[in-house]
Amino acid sequence: MNILVIGPAWVGDMVMSHSLYQLLQQRYPDARIDVMAPDWCRPLLERMPEVSQAIRMPLGHGEFNLKKRWKLGRELKGHYDRAYILPNSLKSSLIPFFARVPYRCGWKGESRYGLLNDLRSNKRDFTLMVARYAALAFDKSAMRSDQDLPEIPPPYLQVNPEDVTLVLEKMQLTTQRPVLAICPGAEFGPAKRWPETQYAEVAQHWIAQRGGQVWIFGSKKDLPVAEQIKAHLGENQRTHCQLLAGQTSLGEAIDLMSVASAVISNDSGLMHIGAALGRPIVAIYGSTSPNYTPPLSQTVEILHTDIDCRPCFKRTCPLGHLKCLTELPASGAIAALSKLVPLQELD
Missing domain, CATH: 3.40.50.2000 (Glycogen Phosphorylase B;)
Structure with a gap:
């Protein structure tokens, strides 16, 4: 057939x-x-x-x-x-x-x-x-x-280790320090995008307290927000932050994300890729809802506020305040990462 x-x-x-x-x-x-x-x-x-x-x-x-x-x-x-x-x-x-x-x-x-x-x-x-x-x-x-419905098999993506090695060499990256993949973009619109200041707080914690490094993924459109996240880091911390937004093909991004210790992402395509790669996921939801398109992973923490106006499923905030995102603190994401990836697993 x-x-x-x-x-x-x-x-x-x-x-x-x-x-x-x-x-x-x-x-x-x-x-x-x-x-x-x-x-x-x-x-x-x-x-x-x-x-x-x-x-x-x-x-x-x-x-x-x-x-x-x-x-x-x-x-x-x-x-x-x-x-x-x-x-x-x-x-x-x-x-x-x-x-x-x-x-x-x-x-x-x-x-x-x-x-x-x-x-x-x-x-x-x-x-x-x-x-x-x-x-x-x-x-x-x-x-x-x-x-x-019977049990639905979750999506998964097969990665060739040789391809991973090649793209690591191409991008001059190593995995000596545990990798946190940050995916701060969202094609849908700004009502899905957690502020760069919150992402920067998570990155600072991962580098300083977890001994890790941060790779920021996305398209060329996401490069400005990626640069803003890096700009909020201390000078020494910036050496452990790599801007990959707009620098890789989709295939290369998939291969690189496969070696991440964890992924933190808005509700976006990269969030679903991280889940399909079996990576621990911290998923940030603003105007949308995990009740329709959650990351299909066993190791996931979903974060959202409970304000009355969400989920509105709008591309831009109809009330102009974006409280569904701005009132979601970085501390919640840091706690979620600690739960998903205990410190001893990074040793």
Whole structure:
């Protein structure tokens, strides 16, 4: 059996989709699973053993281009027996339809009647996003709610030790001091970003009290906040703080994060990567909620305030005060790190 998955476009969602691929492989052991997704997803998909091939989605996020979708579909015609469409958009279901894949499964989303022939409409009966992905692996009649799901295998990313060694050498990094990976960015918006001053307090503690070093991850957009975190450190402490934001590819970031002793992150794609690497995670939630997209790890501490206006799920604070983040003290994160990674484990 050949299976085509139209994958999600966000890093965290792509990580969580790995649970579906594992369940499909369990149900169809001889199946080949190909995932069509943006090219930047390739480093993630290459580290998921169940995925046979990452197929490049040449269309940008939000781009419709019906003619090109028709052409892509016709090129895939006859190659696949089943298709699973993870995004909710109508356009994401067009390629499997044009490819005449016999079985096309997904959630109702943008009223995709006719485009999908296994259309699921009870998405709200599955609380977690990973549960919504996992439910698609099973027959519609058996999936009425969360209670019908078997145990969901958590996402995991396989890392090649040789690749880790190469990127450590390339970036002139060592692991002689225990690494705290800090991920201070969030593509969603500022209502997810814990202030740099709080991150700096955690970094100061890790370096001074835990004898560690700090690596700050993210995209080029996150470099200014990474620089602000480092600027808040003492002169001697800065020698143990490496700015990797915008300096690595996604694949290199994954490999480097795999050797971290712990990760502290906003609710972001890098948070989900850290969890899939089995790293102890301190997850900071502002406007969003861990009740929908928590880090899927056994070693996690989730921090958030309990003010009345959260979670609002807004990109920017509608009240203009960001108290859901500013009132979350660094001391809570430091205590969470101490719980997750006791001092003796760093010896």
